[in-house]
Amino acid sequence: SQQGEEDPQALSIQEGENATMNCSYKTSINNLQWYRQNSGRGLVHLILIRSNEREKHSGRLRVTLDTSKKSSSLLITASRAADTASYFCATYMEYGNKLVFGAGTILRVKS
Amino acid sequence: EAGVVQSPRYKIIEKKQPVAFWCNPISGHNTLYWYRQNLGQGPELLIRYENEEAVDDSQLPKDRFSAERLKGVDSTLKIQPAELGDSAVYLCASSSLISGYNEQFFGPGTRLTVL
Numbered sequence: 001s002q003q004g005e006e007d008p009q010a011l012s013i014q015e016g017e018n019a020t021m022n023c024s025y026k027t028s029i030n031n032l033q034w035y036r037q038n039s040g041r042g043l044v045h046l047i048l049i050r051s052n053e054r055e056k057h058s059g060r061l062r063v064t065l066d067t068s069k070k071s072s073s074l075l076i077t078a079s080r081a082a083d084t085a086s087y088f089c090a091t092y093m094e095y096g097n098k099l100v101f102g103a104g105t106i107l108r109v110k111s
Numbered sequence: 112e113a114g115v116v117q118s119p120r121y122k123i124i125e126k127k128q129p130v131a132f133w134c135n136p137i138s139g140h141n142t143l144y145w146y147r148q149n150l151g152q153g154p155e156l157l158i159r160y161e162n163e164e165a166v167d168d169s170q171l172p173k174d175r176f177s178a179e180r181l182k183g184v185d186s187t188l189k190i191q192p193a194e195l196g197d198s199a200v201y202l203c204a205s206s207s208l209i210s211g212y213n214e215q216f217f218g219p220g221t222r223l224t225v226l
Contacts, residue, residue, distance in 0.1 A: 031213060042115070042202060042217035043154070088153045092213065098167065099215060101153030 006089060010106040019076045021105040023089030024069075030092045032065055033099070034074050037086045046074075046087075051094075081111040113137070115218035117203050123224045129191035132221045136184070136205030143180060144215065145188050146202040154202050160186065193225045 007022045023032070031050045035043040049056045049065045049072065056063045062075040076083055088104045116135040124130050136143050141162050146154035157176065159167040162183035171178065175194070180186040190197055200222050204215040 033213070035217075042219045043204075043215075044217070045214045048213055090153070098156060098159075101155070103151065103153050 006087070006102045006105040008105060009103070010108070012108045012110065013079055015079060015081055015109055015111045017079055017109075019079050019083070019107055019109070021074045021087050021089075021107070023072045023074070023102055025072075025089075025091045025100075025102075026070065027091075028094040029067075030094050032063075032072050033090045033092065034061075034063060034072075035088045035090060035101075037088065037104070039085075043088065076107075079107075079109045081109050083107060084109045115203055115205055115216055117201075117218035117221055119221055120219060121222050121224075123226065124193055126195055126225050127192040129189065130193050130223060131190075132188045132201050132203075132223075134186045134188070134203030134218060136186070136203070137207075137216055140205035140207045140216070141183065142206045142208075143186050144204040144206075145178060145186070146204065148200045148202055148220070150199070157188070190223075193223075195225050198223055198225045 005024050013019055029051055031048050033048045034046045036046055037043045047058045047061050047063050049063045060077045065072045086104045086106050088101050090099045090101045092099050118133050143160040145157040147157055148154040156170055158165055158171045158178050160180045163180055176190055178188045200220040202217055202220045204217045206215045
C-alpha cells in the first residue's frame with residue numbers, strides 16, 4: 001500500500017510558469033523526500049525535508065512540510081521543458097526504516 | 112562514479128516462464144533495495160538488504176519471487192513462474208550509511224512484459 005497521495009495527478013503548464021505539487025501522508029515520518037522520474041529512466045532524488053523543518057530550498061525547488069496537516073508541497077519556479085517528468089513524494093517512516101512512495105504527479109512543461 | 116546498474120533493461124516472456132533480474136549497486140553501498148513499479152504508480156518495496164541479509168522482505172510474494180545478494184554486492188531477483196500481473200518495472204536502488212540511508216540511488220529499471 002502507498003502512504004502518500006499526490007495532487008494533482010497531472011499538471012500541464014507553459015515554460016516559465018511555476019508548478020506546484022502537493023503530497024499528503026498518513027503516519028508519522030522521519031523525513032519526506034521528492035524524486036523525479038523522466039520517461040524510461042530511473043528515479044532521481046531531488047530534495048529531503050526533515051520532520052522538524054518547515055521549508056527547504058534547492059535551486060529552483062522549494063519544499064514545505066506541515067506535519068500537523070501531514071502534507072508537503074513542491075514548488076518548481078520558472079519551469080523549463082526539461083522539467084517534464086513524474087514527481088513522487090516519498091515518506092521515510094518514523095518506524096520501520098522504510099521509504100514509501102506516493103503515486104506521483106505527471107508534470108508537462110510546454111515550450 | 113558509476114551509478115546503479117541493472118540488466119536487462121527490457122524483458123518479454125510468456126506466462127509461467129521464469130525470469131531473473133540483476134543489479135549492481137553503487138560501490139560501497141551496503142543497503143540494496145528491490146522495488147516494483149506498476150504503470151501509473153509509485154515504486155513499492157519488495158525487499159531490502161543490509162549487506163547479505165534480507166532485513167525486510169515482508170512485501171515479497173515468496174511463493175514465486177526469490178532474491179539473493181551473495182557477498183553483499185550484486186543482487187538477483189527471480190520470478191518463477193511469472194504471471195500476467197507481474198508485468199511492471201523492477202527497480203533496484205542502493206544507499207549508504209554515510210547518507211544515513213536517506214537518499215536512495217536508483218537504477219534505470221527492468222521493464223518486464225508477461226504475455
